[in-house]
Amino acid sequence: MKNTKLIVKTKSKSYPIYFGKNILEQMDKLMKKNIPGVKKICIISDNKLSKILLNKLVRKLKKYDLKIYKLSASEKNKSLKVANKIIEQLLKYNFNRTDCIISLGGGVVGDLSAFISNLTKRGLKFVNIPTTLLSQVDASIGGKTGINTNQGKNLIGTYYQPDFVLSDVAILKSLPQREMIAGYGEILKHSLILDKLFFLWLSKKGKKIIYERNDRLLVEAIIKSCKIKSKIVAKDEKEKNLRMILNFGHTFAHGFEKAKNFSKKLNHGEAVLLGMMIASELSYQKKLLTLHELFLIKNHYIKFNLPRKINKIFKQNEVNKIITYMKKDKKNINEKINLILLKKIGKTTKPKTISLKAKEIKKFLNSYYS
Numbered sequence: 001m002k003n004t005k006l007i008v009k010t011k012s013k014s015y016p017i018y019f020g021k022n023i024l025e026q027m028d029k030l031m032k033k034n035i036p037g038v039k040k041i042c043i044i045s046d047n048k049l050s051k052i053l054l055n056k057l058v059r060k061l062k063k064y065d066l067k068i069y070k071l072s073a074s075e076k077n078k079s080l081k082v083a084n085k086i087i088e089q090l091l092k093y094n095f096n097r098t099d100c101i102i103s104l105g106g107g108v109v110g111d112l113s114a115f116i117s118n119l120t121k122r123g124l125k126f127v128n129i130p131t132t133l134l135s136q137v138d139a140s141i142g143g144k145t146g147i148n149t150n151q152g153k154n155l156i157g158t159y160y161q162p163d164f165v166l167s168d169v170a171i172l173k174s175l176p177q178r179e180m181i182a183g184y185g186e187i188l189k190h191s192l193i194l195d196k197l198f199f200l201w202l203s204k205k206g207k208k209i210i211y212e213r214n215d216r217l218l219v220e221a222i223i224k225s226c227k228i229k230s231k232i233v234a235k236d237e238k239e240k241n242l243r244m245i246l247n248f249g250h251t252f253a254h255g256f257e258k259a260k261n262f263s264k265k266l267n268h269g270e271a272v273l274l275g276m277m278i279a280s281e282l283s284y285q286k287k288l289l290t291l292h293e294l295f296l297i298k299n300h301y302i303k304f305n306l307p308r309k310i311n312k313i314f315k316q317n318e319v320n321k322i323i324t325y326m327k328k329d330k331k332n333i334n335e336k337i338n339l340i341l342l343k344k345i346g347k348t349t350k351p352k353t354i355s356l357k358a359k360e361i362k363k364f365l366n367s368y369y370s
Ligand SMILES: NC(=O)c1ccc[n+]([C@@H]2O[C@H](COP(=O)([O-])OP(=O)(O)OC[C@H]3O[C@@H](n4cnc5c(N)ncnc54)[C@H](O)[C@@H]3O)[C@@H](O)[C@H]2O)c1
Pocket: 046, 048, 049, 073, 074, 075, 078, 105, 106, 107, 108, 109, 111, 131, 132, 133, 134, 135, 138, 139, 140, 141, 142, 143, 144, 145, 146, 154, 171, 172, 173, 174, 175, 176, 179, 182, 268, 269
């Protein structure tokens, strides 16, 4: 399979994403090419990954002064407490701005590592090796770092672009099926918000991508998805306006995740899939989306067995909790809840144009239980 490179251009920095199969083998060369001055490296790794994978990376980096920090990829660890602990270690080992942090993990490890890289000595070098489908198509692009608090998800964060990203589909082989579905949710989102042809292509190839993990189609879907996200991020790095369309389904999703207290019962990608289905149904109710297009989306969910029914995941008495957390979303600018809805497949409403009263959203969610 041919390796491919995509350059993500933002106002603050341009950087490459490398795609392919078994490209972790090229890590030493890519380090030298992109960040030649690095001496010390701290690998922050998900402790659930196979030793073989970590050892492979360590072998490729044997010329560097290496530290390894392993942690469990739980939302609870995306915290200031854990960030502070790692920063203290980096300072103790005298990491400076020419030294580097490598994230080896999914979105949890990536968001935390990027945050730490940004804050330590006002910016260390940062390389992301996303190991989940979700992080390959979403979390590793665009430079958002994120920390959770007791008040909600990702409420603390900065923007910090990496020096490069290495996206290797071979790493996805060990990923549980549930996580493949979760990652597919963000691929589907990119098609729904900006590219109907991509949506139609996914409708044909979805099974081979999600369930058969066909390498060639998987790489194709990942690249297409990254191109869509990077195009948006290039125009609006700091989410002043256009980038908000990437939040399609996410305002609901954040409410869902927090209402389940970030438990494994509902992961981020599943919450996003559920949120997008509800946002599509709300788009139809608001007479923005046609019934035909709503059917196309619903059929896609049914065909690929994607989570779509809120009443199967939440009891009705949890709706209030969901609404409480949706009200805390950082994109809200007044008491109302801001949403991105669909006008058609491939086109969303303009950011900041749809804001609904909590009461109205509550009524809509409650309608799933009657
Ligand atoms: N920064 C952004 O722009 C952005 C975008 C989307 C999501 N996020 C964040 O990303 C996080 C979700 O990311 P995620 O879905 O990658 O979750 P994750 O990092 O929690 O990983 C999901 C699960 O897969 C396991 N795992 C990871 N790689 C594996 C592999 N190769 N083989 C086997 N198991 C593996 C992990 O241990 C974990 O149990 C959330 O915190 C979300 O807020 C950030």
